[in-house]
Amino acid sequence: MKYTKYTLSTVATIALLGTAVASTAVKAEPNDLLNATLWTQTSVEFKAASMASYKLAEVMLDRAIADKNWTAALEQGDNYQNKPTAVILDVDETVLDNSEYEAWLIKANTNYSSKTWGPYVDAAISKPIPGSKAFIDYAKSKGVEVFYVSNRKAPGEVGTRKNLANLGYYVNDKIDTVLLRGETKEWGREKSTRRAHVAKDFRILLLLGDNLGDFVDAKKATLADRNAILAKYSDNWSSKWITIANPMYGSWEGASFGYNWKASGEEKRQMKMEAMKYWEPKQ
Numbered sequence: 301m302k303y304t305k306y307t308l309s310t311v312a313t314i315a316l317l318g319t320a321v322a323s324t325a326v327k328a329e330p331n332d333l334l335n336a337t338l339w340t341q342t343s344v345e346f347k348a349a350s351m352a353s354y355k356l357a358e359v360m361l362d363r364a365i366a367d368k369n370w371t372a373a374l375e376q377g378d379n380y381q382n383k384p385t386a387v388i389l390d391v392d393e394t395v396l397d398n399s400e401y402e403a404w405l406i407k408a409n410t411n412y413s414s415k416t417w418g419p420y421v422d423a424a425i426s427k428p429i430p431g432s433k434a435f436i437d438y439a440k441s442k443g444v445e446v447f448y449v450s451n452r453k454a455p456g457e458v459g460t461r462k463n464l465a466n467l468g469y470y471v472n473d474k475i476d477t478v479l480l481r482g483e484t485k486e487w488g489r490e491k492s493t494r495r496a497h498v499a500k501d502f503r504i505l506l507l508l509g510d511n512l513g514d515f516v517d518a519k520k521a522t523l524a525d526r527n528a529i530l531a532k533y534s535d536n537w538s539s540k541w542i543t544i545a546n547p548m549y550g551s552w553e554g555a556s557f558g559y560n561w562k563a564s565g566e567e568k569r570q571m572k573m574e575a576m577k578y579w580e581p582k583q
C-alpha cells in the first residue's frame with residue numbers, strides 16, 4: 301500500500317514537472333539575432349572583453365589626465381587645456397546591458413520598436429556591462445566628471461536615471477550629465493552637438509561606446525566610408541576612443557544594407573549576404 305502511494309505521488313510529481321517544462325519552453329524559430337544575443341548574455345568571452353576595454357580605459361585615463369594637451373573630442377575647440385576634465389560614455393550596450401530586451405525580441409519573433417523599447421526603458425531593469433561601474437568609480441575618484449550621452453529619447457530620462465541609480469552608478473546631482481536625444485532642438489541622433497556642449501566647459505579625456513556614432517558623426521556612411529573613418533582616426537582608437545563589442549545591433553548593421561530599414565527581413569538578409577566576401581574551395 302505504501303509502495304503504491306509513493307509510486308502515485310512520484311508519477312504526479314513527474315507529470316507536474318512535465319507541465320512546467322512544457323509551459324516555459326521557448327520554441328526555437330530561426331532568428332538572425334540568436335547567436336549575438338546568446339554571446340552577449342551568457343559568454344564569459346563577452347564579459348572578459350568588456351572588462352579588458354574598461355581596464356584599458358583606466359590606463360588611458362591616467363595618461364589623459366597627465367597630458368594637458370590631450371583631448372578625445374573632435375569638437376573640443378581651443379583653450380581647453382585648463383578646463384576641468386570629463387569622460388563621455390554612451391549608455392546602451394556601453395554601460396547598460398539590454399540583452400534581455402533583445403532576447404525577448406527573439407522569443408516573441410518580432411523586431412525592435414519604440415512601442416516596446418519605451419516600456420523596457422521605463423522599467424529600469426537593464427544589467428551592468430562588466431567593467432563599466434569600476435571604471436566610472438575610478439574616473440570619479442580622480443576628480444573626472446562623467447557624462448552619459450545616449451540616443452534614448454528624452455522621455456526615457458526618468459527610467460534611465462533610475463536604472464543607473466539602482467545599479468549604483470555615479471550620476472552628478474548638481475549638473476545635468478545625462479544627455480538624451482531630443483532634450484533640446486539641436487540634440488538629434490548625431491551626437492556631435494552634445495559632445496560640443498560638454499566640450500564648452502570640460503576637457504574631454506575619453507569617449508566610450510559600442511557604435512561608430514559614439515565617437516564621430518557618420519550618418520549614412522557606407523561600409524567603405526566607415527573603414528575610411530577607422531583609418532583616418534587610427535591614433536584615437538584604443539587610446540582616446542574605447543569600444544565595447546556589440547554584435548546585436550548598431551550602425552554597422554544598417555550600413556550593410558544601405559540603411560534601408562524598411563526593406564523586408566528577407567531583403568535585408570540578402571543584402572547582408574551580398575555585403576560579405578566569400579572563400580571558394582578549389583574544385
Ligand SMILES: [Mg+2]
Pocket residue numbers: 390391392393394509510511
Ligand atoms: Mg550604445
